[in-house]
Amino acid sequence: MFIANELLKKMNAMYKDNDFIYEAFSNLQELVKSEITIDSNREPYDAVIQINNQTFYCVAKKNARTSNLGIVINQINNFQNSLKNEKKILFVGEYIAKEVANTLIEKKINFLDVAGNCYINTNDLKIIIEGKKQAKQKNVNQARAFQEAGLKLILLLLTDKDALKYSYRVLADKSNIALGSVSQIMKELEENNYILKAADKRNLKNIDDLIERWVVAYNDVLKPRLLRKTYKALNYDFLRKTVMNNEQNDIFFGGEPAAKIMTDYLKPLDYTIYSNDDLSILGKELMLIPDNNGNVKIFNTCWSNSITNKYKNIAPPLVVYADLIGSGNNRNIETAKMILENEL
Incomplete structure (x- = not known):
């Protein structure tokens, strides 16, 4: 049988932010008609569950969206690295966006959401449920x-x-x-x-936690408002040199080109540029051609000149980190983790 009410109350008191995991397991049990037991007194896990006598160690997060996909993946990877290799992990989310679910499946990461959608695939157990309607995604950034x-x-x-x-x-x-x-x-x-x-x-x-909430809200709320136009460059070497040699300090690299300079680890394929300069002047100065499918995006800045940065003509590290996380790209997520550890 599923967890007893008294024990459930005790666990909920201990894990106030993760109450949804019990609802998720309860719904899963109703769908698969299998015995599921749960124990969340075993730190450092959010829960340890058994399905058909197979043990899964759970890491939970309320919302898994494209805007925080990189954070979710890093959290899961860190959790996996903290366990012995033979231990099976299960990611549990109150809400898991379809795009995130697809990425988790590609990475062969087991997951479950509150509605009962899941991908649980081991040598001895396979449960794949999709199409269950999820509750409307909660906006945790309404403040x-x-x-x-x-x-x-x-x-x-x-x-x-x-x-x-x-x-x-x-x-x-x-x-x-x-x-x-x-x-x-x-x-x-x-x-x-x-x-x-x-x-x-x-x-x-x-x-x-503040950085994580800022990154999610930045990608969801602010960055879309900052986007000005999309281009392609006639000469990418010229583009890089022109931005980095700009003496007016009014053109900044973000995202991948900024990360390349900060970590020397990433070869940029997409170019994020922050500038409030006139677009017609920028286009000529940087040799850009308007192209809705281009890989050069120009955004307005969201910081003042009073913010100092040790990197010349680079956006603040927090903005660069958010750009990389928001891309959902695996190579960018790995680089974002380096920036988080060394620059923030």
Whole structure:
């Protein structure tokens, strides 16, 4: 039988953010009519389950979307690396987007969502269920802090080590948002345990979670608004040299070309450029031709010149990291992990 009610309550109290895993396993049991037992008292796993006497070690995440696919894959890989090779893992999501599910299948990663859709494929067990309707995806970024103004302010807070010492007026000036917005956003960040305020001092908390939420919201909310036009380049060597030799500091590489410079690990195939310059001037200066299917995309910047960067003509590392994660490309995800570990 499935887990007893009293034990379920106990586990839910211990894993408040992962309550959905029990609903997922309950729905799966109804669909397959097989005995499923669960134990979530065995750290460091989110749960350990048995299906037909096969044991799976579970890692859970509420939402798995294209905008955080890279983060999901890195989390699963890190979890797998922490286990012995013979242990089977199962990724459990409250919501798993179709594109993410396809990627997990390609990577032969077992998964289950709350609706009961799953891919569980081992030598002795095969359960593949698809087409079950999922509940409407929850928007975890509805808070003002994860809308446009908040994302600009958080970028400053995560990029400038002295930002938490600034007055609200200085924060507004440096992030190019309204003064009133700063007050509201800072209050939200405190209420959500991202900022700890003690006397006159403020400190960032839960930085890994804050970065993840920023990346998801940046790719979902802000970056689409920043897109200006898509091109192809007549000469990519010329493009790279022109951007990197720009003395006005008003053209920046993001994504793959920025990652190449930061890590010397990635050969860029797609080019992300940030600039607020006139597009007709940029096109001539960089030898670009408009092409809706091109691999050069120009975006407006979302940071001010007050943000310093050790890399010349490169977007802030957090933006580069978000670009790579948002691409969903395996080689970019691997490079993004290097930037997360070494630059953020």
